[in-house]
Amino acid sequence: MRGAGGGANLLALRSHNTALVLDLLRTAGTEGISRLELADRTGLTPQAVSKITARLREEGLAAEAGRRASTGGKPRTVLRLVPEAGHAVGVHLDRDELRAVLADLDGTVVARRHAALDLGAGAEAVLGRVAAVVGELGAEVAGAAGGRSLLGVGVALPGPLDHRRGVLHRVTGFPEWDGFPLRDALAERLGGVPVVVDKDTNAVALGLAVGGEGGSFAYLHLGTGLGAGLVVGGSVHRGPRTGAGEFGHQVVQLDGPPCGCGDRGCVEALCLAAVARGEMGEAARVLGTGAANLVGLLDIDRVLVGGRTVEGAPGVFLGGVRGVLEARARRTGEECVGVGLVSGESRVAEGAAQLVLAPVFGQDG
Numbered sequence: 001m002r003g004a005g006g007g008a009n010l011l012a013l014r015s016h017n018t019a020l021v022l023d024l025l026r027t028a029g030t031e032g033i034s035r036l037e038l039a040d041r042t043g044l045t046p047q048a049v050s051k052i053t054a055r056l057r058e059e060g061l062a063a064e065a066g067r068r069a070s071t072g073g074k075p076r077t078v079l080r081l082v083p084e085a086g087h088a089v090g091v092h093l094d095r096d097e098l099r100a101v102l103a104d105l106d107g108t109v110v111a112r113r114h115a116a117l118d119l120g121a122g123a124e125a126v127l128g129r130v131a132a133v134v135g136e137l138g139a140e141v142a143g144a145a146g147g148r149s150l151l152g153v154g155v156a157l158p159g160p161l162d163h164r165r166g167v168l169h170r171v172t173g174f175p176e177w178d179g180f181p182l183r184d185a186l187a188e189r190l191g192g193v194p195v196v197v198d199k200d201t202n203a204v205a206l207g208l209a210v211g212g213e214g215g216s217f218a219y220l221h222l223g224t225g226l227g228a229g230l231v232v233g234g235s236v237h238r239g240p241r242t243g244a245g246e247f248g249h250q251v252v253q254l255d256g257p258p259c260g261c262g263d264r265g266c267v268e269a270l271c272l273a274a275v276a277r278g279e280m281g282e283a284a285r286v287l288g289t290g291a292a293n294l295v296g297l298l299d300i301d302r303v304l305v306g307g308r309t310v311e312g313a314p315g316v317f318l319g320g321v322r323g324v325l326e327a328r329a330r331r332t333g334e335e336c337v338g339v340g341l342v343s344g345e346s347r348v349a350e351g352a353a354q355l356v357l358a359p360v361f362g363q364d365g
Contacts, residue, residue, distance in 0.1 A: 035053060166184060
């Protein structure tokens, strides 16, 4: 599982300057970028850029992409990132299913897995299932990339949890996971492969930010539960205890119906109850009410909604959330924030892969 070869030391290359160069190589695409351009855009000296790029080429992470005419002297050699030099596995653990992707350094998905899962089956069963899937995908890395190592595994699942320590808190409906050290337990099961653990909503938010979604926004995920990923100033906002984004457990109806978290009248309880009754319009209105609270608190630019329940009736949820936010804007005299849909069954798993990949390029992970 440890592997060997060109990408083996990639996680050790996270110096600020190296990350700057790697990110520019990545964004340059197949056309590549010259060393002089790298020096100009990073502010590094040409000598420093030459040392960094030489090391990246030695590691197999960068390669020549041809030559480009210069304004004087000999043509400049341009370099490009080698996407297949490293891969990450992203795993989405939902309450009833597992989705996993294998992504290269560009974030391009090269393999997928999907299986039923019972999160309540216990740690041993869940860890075994995850390890088996990672093993299958890791074998594809070995076959496709000449034995180069797997860089790491990102795991995203419902919160709350401690992102820094990789320890779960009481996942709503599954109290047996409270305090479980998922990161360390899975890393041990995988033979020392680096593991990063975060909430499903944060993983999607990170993937969106890396993919070019700018400004400050909230991603609201409605599936088997309800949560939010918050991006403020371009970075995922987790808070000092990494507990931010427990959006579903804001109380909007005092003495309302009981929620699995132990409180009453939570947005999640009201929303899921409406879904269970088949009242998608009411569920959208409740979701919009929670979204309006977020807009008022954080003054974000955009609200994005997704998750399997939303994707089952996207027009209803987009219209319902937008309607509540427009009504709020009329009352306050403010401009209404944008509302958008995030679709794709593997968005959480793809974002989980970015938990490993994004920091390599100096981005929030």
